[in-house]
Structures are given as C-alpha cells and as structure tokens.
Amino acid sequence: MAKVLINKERCKECGLCVTFCTKGCLVIGDEMNSSGYFFCRQDNEEECTGCGVCADMCPDTAIEVYK
Secondary structure: OOEEEEOOOOOOOOOHHHHHOOOOOEEEEEEEOOOOOEEEEEOOHHHOOOOOHHHHHOOOOOEEEEO
C-alpha cells in the first residue's frame, strides 16, 4: 500500500490525476482550498500501487507518492 500526499493549496481541480489513476484511488473531494478549488484526495488507499502516474500527470506538482 502506498501513500499519496496532496498539497491542497497547489491543487487546481484539473482532474488529471483522477482520470489517469489506473486503480481509481483518487477523487475530487468536497473541501475547497484557499483559492476556491476542490482539491483531490486519496480514496481506496488499499488499492494504490504507488505507480506515481498521478504525480507525473499533475501540472502543478501538487502530488507526492510514497511506497
């Protein structure tokens, strides 16, 4: 099981991480950051393989993945 850390202040709700996660481990949450964006969060933690695709796809470098 891997841990995905999301910097909520850098997330701009683009959804690329959610779209490209092959395991469906990320979702757009229901909380807003200080800029008014709903930031993503990890869901289905037990399914995450730590592949890092979400971090690679994030244009704002808001995601870090730890195995």
